[in-house]
Amino acid sequence: MSVLQVDGIHTYYGESHILHGVSLRVGAGEMVALLGRNGAGKTTMIRSIVGFTPSREGRIVFEGDEIQRWPAYRIARRGVALVPQGRRIFAPLSVRENLLLGARADGWTLERVFGLFPPLRERAEQAGGTLSGGEQQMLALGRALLTNGRMLLLDEPSEGLAPLIVREIGRILQALKGERLSVLLVEQNYHLALRVADRVYVMNKGQIVYEGTPASLEADEDVKRRYLGVA
Amino acid sequence: MSFVPDFFGQALNGLSYGVLLFLLSVGLTLIFGMLDVVNLAHGSFYMLGAYAGLATIAVTGNYWLAMLVAPVAVGGIGALLERACLRPLYRRSPLDQVLLTFGFIYLFEDLVKWIWGGRIRSIPPPEAFSGSVQFFGATVPSYRLFVIVFGLVMAVALWLLIERTRLGAIIRAGVFDAEMTAGVGVNIDLVFTGVFAFGAALGGLSGVIAGPIQSASPPMGAGILIPALIVVVVGGLGSLKGSLVGSLIIGQAETFGKAWLPGASMVIIYVVMALVVLLRPQGLFGRALK
Ligand SMILES: Nc1ncnc2c1ncn2[C@@H]1O[C@H](COP(=O)(O)OP(=O)(O)OP(=O)(O)O)[C@@H](O)[C@H]1O
Ligand SMILES: [Mg+2]
Numbered sequence: 067m068s069v070l071q072v073d074g075i076h077t078y079y080g081e082s083h084i085l086h087g088v089s090l091r092v093g094a095g096e097m098v099a100l101l102g103r104n105g106a107g108k109t110t111m112i113r114s115i116v117g118f119t120p121s122r123e124g125r126i127v128f129e130g131d132e133i134q135r136w137p138a139y140r141i142a143r144r145g146v147a148l149v150p151q152g153r154r155i156f157a158p159l160s161v162r163e164n165l166l167l168g169a170r171a172d173g174w175t176l177e178r179v180f181g182l183f184p185p186l187r188e189r190a191e192q193a194g195g196t197l198s199g200g201e202q203q204m205l206a207l208g209r210a211l212l213t214n215g216r217m218l219l220l221d222e223p224s225e226g227l228a229p230l231i232v233r234e235i236g237r238i239l240q241a242l243k244g245e246r247l248s249v250l251l252v253e254q255n256y257h258l259a260l261r262v263a264d265r266v267y268v269m270n271k272g273q274i275v276y277e278g279t280p281a282s283l284e285a286d287e288d289v290k291r292r293y294l295g296v297a
Numbered sequence: 298m299s300f301v302p303d304f305f306g307q308a309l310n311g312l313s314y315g316v317l318l319f320l321l322s323v324g325l326t327l328i329f330g331m332l333d334v335v336n337l338a339h340g341s342f343y344m345l346g347a348y349a350g351l352a353t354i355a356v357t358g359n360y361w362l363a364m365l366v367a368p369v370a371v372g373g374i375g376a377l378l379e380r381a382c383l384r385p386l387y388r389r390s391p392l393d394q395v396l397l398t399f400g401f402i403y404l405f406e407d408l409v410k411w412i413w414g415g416r417i418r419s420i421p422p423p424e425a426f427s428g429s430v431q432f433f434g435a436t437v438p439s440y441r442l443f444v445i446v447f448g449l450v451m452a453v454a455l456w457l458l459i460e461r462t463r464l465g466a467i468i469r470a471g472v473f474d475a476e477m478t479a480g481v482g483v484n485i486d487l488v489f490t491g492v493f494a495f496g497a498a499l500g501g502l503s504g505v506i507a508g509p510i511q512s513a514s515p516p517m518g519a520g521i522l523i524p525a526l527i528v529v530v531v532g533g534l535g536s537l538k539g540s541l542v543g544s545l546i547i548g549q550a551e552t553f554g555k556a557w558l559p560g561a562s563m564v565i566i567y568v569v570m571a572l573v574v575l576l577r578p579q580g581l582f583g584r585a586l587k
Contacts, residue, residue: 137484139485142479142482143482148481154474156470156473156477159470163470166463167483168483
């Protein structure tokens with residue numbers, strides 16, 4: 067059964083038509099990667115799901131509820147957690163305040179997040195804006211986990227990070243797969259995405275142009291060259 | 298009058314005026330910072346507060362009750378204004394917001410003229426602070442000292458609220474990135490209305506407190522709008538600290554300007570603003586402009 071089902075959505079920024087009937091689904095406990103070049107529409111897809119830029123047509127079903135007209139805060143409370151592109155840490159808030167702002171229910175607790183990301187414990191009282199890029203990514207992930215959503219949307223978690231930290235992110239994503247969490251992962255880092263994903267979608271110019279497994283995409287030189295720029 | 302007492306008396310006048318500006322500009326700066334709305338009618342909350350106070354005193358004779366009723370009444374008006382009129386404008390151009398809120402200045406002014414008439418009405422200070430005290434040779438109305446102490450206590454209370462509570466964290470997050478605040482599950486629309494109403498209530502409080510110093514008159518709201526806007530520019534958008542420091546600076550600048558360069562006091566506050574904007578475009582405590 068799908069946790070998230072997106073059905074033919076059309077999304078616009080003002081008059082510019084960005085998503086042209088995009089559909090995808092994420093099953094329970096699945097990690098699905100969404101790949102595509104710069105400007106393909108991946109972030110717009112995420113923004114449509116979380117209600118930041120609602121789609122004008124189509125349906126988005128989360129655990130049986132049609133959420134495409136809901137305000138963003140209700141979608142978040144319903145169980146969709148977001149790690150946005152660029153991290154969007156609340157710079158003036160302390161690390162602790164960032165983490166607790168949307169904290170709900172049980173499962174992930176502050177202690178568990180500190181256990182997963184020890185640097186956050188050390189910097190708990192520091193302003194979020196003073197953290198390094200890697201620490202901010204941990205904070206964005208910790209903030210999302212603490213909302214205790216059952217669906218996690220990750221928009222380019224490795225963007226702008228040093229290779230060592232990217233590997234660390236990969237390790238954490240692997241660990242999250244063990245949790246009862248469904249994940250939609252947007253990545254430019256094609257190798258990272260293929261290593262952790264169960265299934266893969268490729269997007270181009272606001273449409274899904276490929277759907278398959280990491281192994282089948284790995285073998286498809288044509289798709290990789292045309293839509294991902296991987297030789 | 299000799300120089301020292303005169304100077305000291307003016308400084309206290311400036312401080313009490315600064316405190317009034319602070320209470321008014323807190324709401325203005327938070328609303329600006331969080332909602333990206335230029336609410337030109339914010340000065341009207343100050344005027345409405347003074348009249349709500351006047352009405353309460355007329356009925357009950359109790360100044361302290363007026364200090365309670367005015368912010369509640371004006372906060373309610375603010376909540377209604379936000380829900381009914383401003384909300385549909387958030388996605389519109391700043392020009393639309395300016396035109397609408399500018400219109401409300403006249404609407405509120407005429408409403409008050411219609412109910413209370415256009416003449417200046419004085420509000421007597423509360424019994425306990427009706428006298429005056431000697432301070433370094435200056436005679437200072439004790440009510441002004443009350444205003445100064447009250448304002449500073451309010452500043453500390455607001456600082457604690459905004460920096461040390463969960464509600465404050467939500468407000469700071471909303472000022473920084475409203476969309477992402479909603480993205481973690483905060484009902485940001487409710488926070489917007491709450492902050493708007495709270496800002497209006499503080500403006501109303503500022504108006505009652507101003508009553509015994511400046512009297513109440515319909516144009517007082519439009520009159521204080523410019524200094525309050527300048528405070529926001531000088532202090533920095535969305536910053537409580539900026540609002541306090543900016544208010545104290547502008548309060549002194551305008552008061553000393555009036556005393557020493559009569560006729561040019563407004564020019565002085567514009568000069569202060571121009572200097573700050575040249576040196577720090579984001580204001581003294583504002584975030585760097587994006
Ligand atoms: N706020 C906006 N207003 C107008 N157009 C936008 C806006 N944001 C994005 N776009 C356009 O929408 C298209 C899709 O952008 P989107 O951010 O979804 O791409 P993306 O796949 O996430 O790219 P990247 O990998 O660079 O993050 C692009 O052509 C972009 O220029
Ligand atoms: Mg993107």
